[in-house]
Amino acid sequence: MRTLFLQAPSFDGFDGGAGSRYQARREIRSFWYPTWLAQPAALVEGSKLIDAPPHGLKLSDVVATARDFDLVVLHTSSPSFGSDIKTIEALKSANPDLKAGLIGAKVAVDPAGSLSASKAVDFVAGNEFDFTIKEVAEGREWSRISGLSYRNAETRIVHNDARATLENMDALPFVTPVYKRDLKIENYFIGYLKHPYISLYTGRGCKSRCTFCLWPQTVGGHRYRTRSVGHVTEEIAWAQKAFPQVKEFFFDDDTFTDDLPRA
Numbered sequence: 001m002r003t004l005f006l007q008a009p010s011f012d013g014f015d016g017g018a019g020s021r022y023q024a025r026r027e028i029r030s031f032w033y034p035t036w037l038a039q040p041a042a043l044v045e046g047s048k049l050i051d052a053p054p055h056g057l058k059l060s061d062v063v064a065t066a067r068d069f070d071l072v073v074l075h076t077s078s079p080s081f082g083s084d085i086k087t088i089e090a091l092k093s094a095n096p097d098l099k100a101g102l103i104g105a106k107v108a109v110d111p112a113g114s115l116s117a118s119k120a121v122d123f124v125a126g127n128e129f130d131f132t133i134k135e136v137a138e139g140r141e142w143s144r145i146s147g148l149s150y151r152n153a154e155t156r157i158v159h160n161d162a163r164a165t166l167e168n169m170d171a172l173p174f175v176t177p178v179y180k181r182d183l184k185i186e187n188y189f190i191g192y193l194k195h196p197y198i199s200l201y202t203g204r205g206c207k208s209r210c211t212f213c214l215w216p217q218t219v220g221g222h223r224y225r226t227r228s229v230g231h232v233t234e235e236i237a238w239a240q241k242a243f244p245q246v247k248e249f250f251f252d253d254d255t256f257t258d259d260l261p262r263a
Contacts, residue, residue, distance in 0.1 A: 001070040003044045003137045005037040008074055008087040009052040009059050031188050033199045037075050038175040040133040049178055054187040059090055066091045066098060073133055076104045089120045103129045105218035111149035115157050123150035127219055128166050169227040175200055176239040185243060194247035198239060202232045206254035216254055224258045
């Protein structure tokens with residue numbers, strides 16, 4: 001299936017938010033990389049990633065592009081959920097055959113509620129969704145895809161078995177080639193990082209259970225699983241050649257120093 005990965009447009013004037021819990025001037029434009037979308041995009045041959053807010057794209061731009069695709073996958077959150085639903089409805093109004101799914105912490109904790117929000121949402125993928133989305137894009141029968149919740153032919157919401165935790169993190173391809181293909185990296189800025197920068201993950205999960213922290217509880221889990229050092233350094237070497245303008249690489253793991261010898 002021709003697959004579009006989408007961070008949907010936001011309201012006019014959206015500048016990405018404060019960008020961090022560290023001190024920074026609020027008036028800066030502060031956008032994080034769409035790594036959670038880039039990772040499954042790297043698994044799906046011929047896919048395209050659109051990160052609308054930092055690239056100044058409007059709904060009309062996205063609707064026009066989505067006409068050429070069979071499948072669209074949006075990353076959503078609780079604050080953006082209502083707007084993301086409207087985006088999906090607009091995309092499917094212009095392309096009725098389009099299948100639309102959601103990923104992210106919001107749908108991981110409330111798959112039924114997320115599907116019930118609109119009949120335009122065909123499926124949601126919970127927890128570690130990378131290979132779940134890959135299998136959807138390959139055209140596999142939805143009833144046989146672990147980690148998927150969907151609306152069946154009788155409009156009943158079905159929850160498949162959870163997907164097993166990914167143990168071999170080196171099975172995930174590099175995200176930086178997706179950045180190179182689809183993103184303008186100069187549009188990403190964080191106040192405490194040199195510009196331009198690149199952000200990526202070298203592992204997932206955290207053994208701590210801090211109540212204020214989102215990702216281990218919803219996506220990554222409570223066991224730190226890491227890419228091999230060689231896998232990480234190979235990607236950095238590739239990215240240095242592909243992006244000679246980059247001044248800093250940021251490892252956005254939940255707890256990078258949990259394994260001090262590796263760090």
